[in-house]
Amino acid sequence: MTLPNFVNFSIPDSIRFEGKKLNMAICGLGRYADILANGLEAAQYCQVAGIVTGTATKAEKWKKRFNIRQKNIYNYQNFDEIKNNKDIDLVYVVLPNSMHKDFVIRAAKAGKHVIVEKPMATSVEDCREMINACKKAGIQLAVGYRLHTEPFHLEIKRLGQEKVFGQVRLIESSLGYVSGDPTEWRLRKEMSGGGPLMDIGLYCIQSCRYVSGEEPVSVTAQFGPVTNKKLFSDVEESITWQFEFPSGLVSNSSSSYNCKIDRFFASADEGSFELNPALGYGPYKGKTSQGDLNFPTINQQATQCDEIAKVLLANKQLPVHISGEEGIQDMRILHAIYEAAETGKKVTIPQIHHPL
Ligand code: NAD
Numbered sequence: 001m002t003l004p005n006f007v008n009f010s011i012p013d014s015i016r017f018e019g020k021k022l023n024m025a026i027c028g029l030g031r032y033a034d035i036l037a038n039g040l041e042a043a044q045y046c047q048v049a050g051i052v053t054g055t056a057t058k059a060e061k062w063k064k065r066f067n068i069r070q071k072n073i074y075n076y077q078n079f080d081e082i083k084n085n086k087d088i089d090l091v092y093v094v095l096p097n098s099m100h101k102d103f104v105i106r107a108a109k110a111g112k113h114v115i116v117e118k119p120m121a122t123s124v125e126d127c128r129e130m131i132n133a134c135k136k137a138g139i140q141l142a143v144g145y146r147l148h149t150e151p152f153h154l155e156i157k158r159l160g161q162e163k164v165f166g167q168v169r170l171i172e173s174s175l176g177y178v179s180g181d182p183t184e185w186r187l188r189k190e191m192s193g194g195g196p197l198m199d200i201g202l203y204c205i206q207s208c209r210y211v212s213g214e215e216p217v218s219v220t221a222q223f224g225p226v227t228n229k230k231l232f233s234d235v236e237e238s239i240t241w242q243f244e245f246p247s248g249l250v251s252n253s254s255s256s257y258n259c260k261i262d263r264f265f266a267s268a269d270e271g272s273f274e275l276n277p278a279l280g281y282g283p284y285k286g287k288t289s290q291g292d293l294n295f296p297t298i299n300q301q302a303t304q305c306d307e308i309a310k311v312l313l314a315n316k317q318l319p320v321h322i323s324g325e326e327g328i329q330d331m332r333i334l335h336a337i338y339e340a341a342e343t344g345k346k347v348t349i350p351q352i353h354h355p356l
Pocket of ligand 1: 028029030031032033054094095096097117118119144146185199
């Protein structure tokens with residue numbers, strides 16, 4: 001399908017791929033890897049050629065499904081041997097957040113391009129190490145931001161950045177779901193880096209940034225509502241925060257593991273635009289003050305992986321707004337939000353200068 005032309009990493013039609021596909025190894029075969037698998041089955045420019053897993057039954061299932069050669073199946077211990085495997089161009093890291101750094105650096109040292117799931121890591125320092133390792137190895141690093149190639153999101157980005165309804169003044173963007181499994185790694189800070197903010201609050205931050213085209217300059221934040229102290233003893237259950245942007249735009253967002261919410265609303269000088277549902281897996285619904293937004297529901301993972309694959313197959317540079325530099329900026333912002341909630345004070349956010 002053709003994406004709205006606001007997609008700024010599309011490769012010109014004049015480049016012909018002639019059936020060539022980027023070969024990916026999926027590292028970590030959990031729930032999101034299953035969703036990616038459906039996307040990769042539908043993808044045109046990439047395919048699953050390898051896997052990295054610690055579970056024999058999963059290896060067997062994926063091997064059959066994607067016709068993977070036995071020599072392209074790795075475990076977490078022998079993963080570094082992927083260096084000598086010409087069948088694999090890229091490793092897609094879909095492990096718990098605290099494991100991202102190690103596997104991205106190992107993949108980079110093996111000379112493979114990397115996509116790492118969001119959040120890029122759990123600390124700014126780890127993100128920096130990952131970026132440096134990828135630079136040193138001369139490979140490209142992308143963060144798995146699936147909404148940068150999604151038509152409704154490309155449209156709200158265009159509406160905001162091109163000021164179609166004038167200057168955006170106010171944004172509300174929130175995402176929450178109910179999570180009740182006490183054994184889940186997401187509830188252990190050491191593995192997740194934090195609660196719903198790290199996990200899904202990131203989508204709220206991203207949408208505020210790419211719709212405004214601005215970086216937040218400061219943040220205030222509050223933990224709550226708190227309804228289950230036992231389950232959420234290590235990470236927050238819910239959090240709400242407010243950004244101020246250089247133009248005077250103000251945003252308010254919540255992310256939660258105990259409240260269902262999934263919406264985006266922007267109020268501008270001459271109108272408004274919104275998505276509801278907005279940030280989960282969709283299907284999305286959108287409208288502006290002038291009428292409905294109509295775009296096809298796409299396979300987000302297929303489109304995201306195809307767009308990345310086309311850039312890499314064409315030997316071009318991936319755009320900065322899905323790069324490690326974007327991942328590290330989100331990490332700075334995530335930690336600024338936590339600091340604001342913990343101290344009760346307004347926290348200043350370091351500014352960066354790259355296109356959103
Ligand atoms: P999951 O728990 O379902 O899968 C994690 C995988 O890691 C499992 O296969 C597990 O066996 C493996 N693993 C290896 N060592 C482990 C260890 N020590 N502890 C726990 N698991 C271990 O998690 P998930 O929901 O698939 O999330 C994986 C990553 O994908 C996370 O970074 C998450 O933020 C990201 N994610 C992204 C999206 C998105 O929309 N882009 C959606 C969901 C998850």
